[in-house]
Amino acid sequence: MxxxxxxxxxxxxxxxxxxxxxxxxxxxxxxxxxxxxxxxxxxxxxxxxxxxxxxxxxxxxxxxxxxxxxxxxxxxxxxxxxxxxxxxxxxxxxxxxxxxxxxxxxxxxxxxxxxxxxxxxxxxxxxxxxxxxxxxxxxxxxxxxxxxxxxxxxxxxxxxxxxxxxxxxxxxxxxxxxxxxxxxxxxxxxxxxxxxxxxxxxxxxxxTAEMAKLTENASRDVSIAFANELSIISDKLDINVWDLIELANRHPRVNILQPGAGVGGHCIAVDPWFIVNQNPEEAKIIRSAREINDNKPNWVIGKINDQIEQLKSQGVEKPTVALLGLAFKPDIDDLRESPAVTIAKKMLENQSANIILVEPNIETLPKDLESGKLVSLVEAMEIADIIGILVAHDEFKKEPLKNSVAVIDAVGII
Ligand SMILES: NC(=O)c1ccc[n+]([C@@H]2O[C@H](COP(=O)([O-])OP(=O)(O)OC[C@H]3O[C@@H](n4cnc5c(N)ncnc54)[C@H](O)[C@@H]3O)[C@@H](O)[C@H]2O)c1
Known part of the structure; x- marks a missing residue:
């Protein structure tokens, strides 16, 4: 050969x-x-x-x-x-x-x-x-x-x-x-x-080989969807989901993944759809997982918008929102299919707030976020009224994030 x-x-x-x-x-x-x-x-x-x-x-x-x-x-x-x-x-x-x-x-x-x-x-x-x-x-x-x-x-x-x-x-x-x-x-x-x-x-x-590849990624997607669903339920019930998962994972046979702002990348967010498309009646959990993960960014946007409205009702005319992280997972520069980009794009359409973006792993913003402003973490901390943490980059863990402002932490850094 x-x-x-x-x-x-x-x-x-x-x-x-x-x-x-x-x-x-x-x-x-x-x-x-x-x-x-x-x-x-x-x-x-x-x-x-x-x-x-x-x-x-x-x-x-x-x-x-x-x-x-x-x-x-x-x-x-x-x-x-x-x-x-x-x-x-x-x-x-x-x-x-x-x-x-x-x-x-x-x-x-x-x-x-x-x-x-x-x-x-x-x-x-x-x-x-x-x-x-x-x-x-x-x-x-x-x-x-x-x-x-x-x-x-x-x-x-x-x-x-x-x-x-x-x-x-x-x-x-x-x-x-x-x-x-x-x-x-x-x-x-x-x-x-x-x-x-x-x-x-x-x-x-x-x-079997074709299905094995799709199964690997669908399995990850379903596990993340479970964590994401738990995060929404916990928020409603006023429970800290990170504490909850840590406690549940002390069970010797339980291993729940961490919730986030959604699911990104060009594999996990794509491949399970191949199973759903071919088996629309049968692939119930796999479809639900895709929908739950695809909807998580909207839920995060809702939480940020609630904070904007609250600050406005307290007299802040146009709050500044810093969105931390744009990549589809921590510590990389890859923005493909990133839920953080989805959130940033939709937030930039919101005229009632100033949106600033922090992504330490890129130099310039991609075309679809051009209307945004890329700033350093230090600058963002100085001027933000609200912080949305969308990706668990190491940089964000090192700095104590300003705690006098409203924080929506989608990834559990705080
Ligand atoms: N990137 C990953 O991490 C990863 C992991 C596992 C599986 N995959 C799968 O592997 C496949 C390739 O993914 P990738 O990330 O390398 O994609 P990619 O977009 O990086 O590369 C694909 C290349 O194929 C070329 N191409 C398109 N049509 C062609 C043609 N007719 N003849 C020759 N070249 C052609 C494109 O120009 C491009 O350079 C996809 O099915 C993807 O789902 C990717």
Missing amino acids: KNICVFGLGYIGLPTAAMFAHHGANVVGVDINQHAVDTINQGKIHIVEPGLEAIVKQAVGKGTLKASLTPVHSDAYLIAVPTPFKGDDHEPDLSYIQAVSKALAPLLEKGDVVILESTSPVGATEKMVEWLSKERSDLTFPKYHEPDNEADIFVAYCPERVLPGKVIEELISNDRIIGGMTKESTKKAQDVYRIFVKGDLLETNSR
Whole structure:
């Protein structure tokens, strides 16, 4: 398994391509983004991931990693393109996988391995095989319901579960789920990952592997929704939810997560919808969890607005509200799908207060928050009448937050 082609050179595809190249394979990384291709071919990277640039630089220098707009024939093809959802029903958008199938089909030769890594609804791998076989009626492809059948092409679904910021380490050490369409496909896909993975390569079929990825993220989402629901109930009953959870967690078999301002990021806030969309009648808890977590920002906004109204009734004409934190989780600069950004955007529409924003991990505000003002924590503490703590950044824990003002602490720092 010497020649590998990786489609999609983003947060997942580029580190994966670099790892194969670093461990002796000849890798061509394919992307439709000319800037990404040019950057990588200069031995640089267009994304943020500690340790990645050095590996890319070395592999490009040695000639084992090359980025390109067009694929070449390889022994194995990995696909790590986006799979967002579209519309109110959160329907998974598989058009990126379909586009890759079209580009890849003409290159296929008997014995090649095709691995889908993009987070996908159950059945997506079979759909991909349909697209491939439509283009290549001269080849035989595996069938999910015939696990022992023999085909010209081997196809597997192998989800990714690395943590951004620790991708290089986790790519090697994490256990991986290897879901072949047939038993032989599983074995061939294991051979591919064995090039650099030290974790276990866990055998299953493609549908189970697809569902496993969605299950992991839905499980996190449901657990967080439980904590978020508890925080709303506790507030109504005048109970400190942080004390409550700490006490309940002293039970030897209870482990409740911490509530927050909602759920963000591009995985946990997205992937459970793939299950709900496909199983609208059955996925009751999973749907509720998504709705509870998506509604938490509105609840936080309501609490801040109550404080604004109270101060106004006490004669403060236009209270100043400092929102602390914009990232989707503590101590990172990633604002994607962040509930804190949702809160900030809606609060900026509120003309009855001055809104100032504190996010120590960014230099400038993104376009959709341009009307806001980014200030330091010290400045915010000097002028704020109300503080909304939205993210538990370390910086916010170090400073004693001014306690003479009204505080809405969505993350339990205080
Ligand atoms: N980022 C994560 O932490 C993470 C973790 C697990 C799974 N995933 C899943 O992995 C997949 C990729 O995620 P990502 O974060 O790397 O996305 P990304 O947006 O960072 O990268 C995707 C890349 O694919 C490229 N692309 C789009 N269409 C293409 C095509 N037809 N041919 C070649 N390249 C194409 C894009 O230009 C982009 O560079 C998604 O399904 C995601 O859900 C991501």
